[in-house]
Amino acid sequence: MAIQWFPGHMVRAISDIKDLISDIDIVIEVLDARAPFSSCNPLLQDIIKYKKIIRLLNKSDLADDTLTREWIEYFSNSKQTVAITGDMSSTKQRSQIIKLCKSLAPHRNSFEKPLRVMISGIPNVGKSTLINQLIGKKSAKTGDIPAVTKANQCLTIADDFLIYDTPGLTWQKIHYPQIGYHLAICNSIGRNALDEDLVALYLINYLKIQHPLFLQTRYKLSVEQISLADDVILDTIGSKRGCIMAGGIINRQRAAEIIIQDFRDGRMGKISLETPKMWEEWISEAAAEAETFESE
Ligand SMILES: Nc1nc2c(ncn2[C@@H]2O[C@H](COP(=O)(O)OP(=O)(O)OP(=O)(O)O)[C@@H](O)[C@H]2O)c(=O)[nH]1
Ligand SMILES: [Mg+2]
Known part of the structure; x- marks a missing residue:
């Protein structure tokens, strides 16, 4: 995205x-x-x-x-x-x-x-x-x-x-998808430009790899539950938080909003989304991709 x-x-x-x-x-x-x-x-x-x-x-x-x-x-x-x-x-x-x-x-x-x-x-x-x-x-x-x-x-x-x-200025064009997600998670992008569902799935994926314990503790998830697919974890959290629509369908939008807001308010713990090393890797991956694209 x-x-x-x-x-x-x-x-x-x-x-x-x-x-x-x-x-x-x-x-x-x-x-x-x-x-x-x-x-x-x-x-x-x-x-x-x-x-x-x-x-x-x-x-x-x-x-x-x-x-x-x-x-x-x-x-x-x-x-x-x-x-x-x-x-x-x-x-x-x-x-x-x-x-x-x-x-x-x-x-x-x-x-x-x-x-x-x-x-x-x-x-x-x-x-x-x-x-x-x-x-x-x-x-x-x-x-x-x-x-x-x-x-x-x-x-x-x-x-x-x-x-x-001065007014806040964003990237005129966001070159790395990670930047878009990180700015969205930190609430620096207008709501009309976001799909909260996708932003929450990105966040869940990051947390389950980098901070599984924070995710488990906040939402009382078992080890088995946090090893499931990201969308299943989102639904599980939605169900635990009562985000249920008519017919028993999980309200994913609501579940996504809860997770994103919990992160923004620091309710899961003190968490950073990026390290200098990660960035250097992403930048060199993007450069390598561009080179392959040019040589094709
Ligand atoms: N937890 C925490 N919240 C902060 C801190 N600094 C600012 N905030 C909160 O972040 C929100 C945005 O703060 P603003 O000062 O309006 O941000 P801004 O950069 O001027 O925003 P724009 O004018 O919209 O570009 C407010 O709810 C602040 O209370 C901080 O160091 N820690
Ligand atoms: Mg301001």
């Missing part, structure tokens, strides 16, 4: 971000710690060119801590980038992020020359929540659906520190 989602306001958002970028000192790219590569935006790198980037692996309260540390190391391999973890469900990080921004652009420190930080990232990753934390009050609109913020907004942290909230 190829998931694609690029609503109209994002075309305008790209051009607004391009207009803004020359006035920006630092870009904070907010990533989803559960899917750091899928939540990187390839468009952004083209727009920001050589500006300093802080990659904030947000929602780390929901991600696997060991893998988050691996990703931090992976992203820190470039001189342009500083990678840190983020957890906006707590308020502890405000001063750490402000200090880091100031240390990266020490010359921007006055009313005449304020530090200008742009917050960017895919939809629903926590950009506006981060801004509210940095400001210390609810100034930017937030919500647990993708594309809440639809236009740039400049906010003031202090006279010498300005921050810009």
Whole structure:
């Protein structure tokens, strides 16, 4: 399944971000710690060119801590980038992020020359929540659906520190099917672009291989039950959760929604969907496929 989602306001958002970028000192790219590569935006790198980037692996309260540390190391391999973890469900990080921004652009420190930080990232990753934390009050609109913020907004942290909230931008074309699934599972793609049934089957398949115990515990499944086919597991969970329609038919849509929402809310445990190693393998597989295709 190829998931694609690029609503109209994002075309305008790209051009607004391009207009803004020359006035920006630092870009904070907010990533989803559960899917750091899928939540990187390839468009952004083209727009920001050589500006300093802080990659904030947000929602780390929901991600696997060991893998988050691996990703931090992976992203820190470039001189342009500083990678840190983020957890906006707590308020502890405000001063750490402000200090880091100031240390990266020490010359921007006055009313005449304020530090200008742009917050960017895919939809629903926590950009506006981060801004509210940095400001210390609810100034930017937030919500647990993708594309809440639809236009740039400049906010003031202090006279010498300005921050810009921007709309979430997704991949214009998603080249790897895994990215589409990971963004869908993490709720960064509009519902109208998804088939929840397929997304839940992908998630079940991933969990039964990587985290069988989490799946078993959450839905009280036996070892035999989690070794069955993915669609049978989905039906079993549907039946256990009372997702039954007239005539005893399992309501798969409802069962799929339950599983996806449980993952999003961290009810199965702290789970990440990708590792740096996985990505390198997928990228080289795609390159090999393209080469075979060209030589045929
Ligand atoms: N668990 C958890 N939830 C978070 C965290 N940061 C943000 N959220 C939640 O994620 C949802 C989306 O947050 P927003 O700040 O609106 O995300 P956004 O990136 O501005 O989204 P768009 O404007 O739609 O692109 C909200 O329900 C937040 O409460 C975090 O670190 N951990
Ligand atoms: Mg927002």
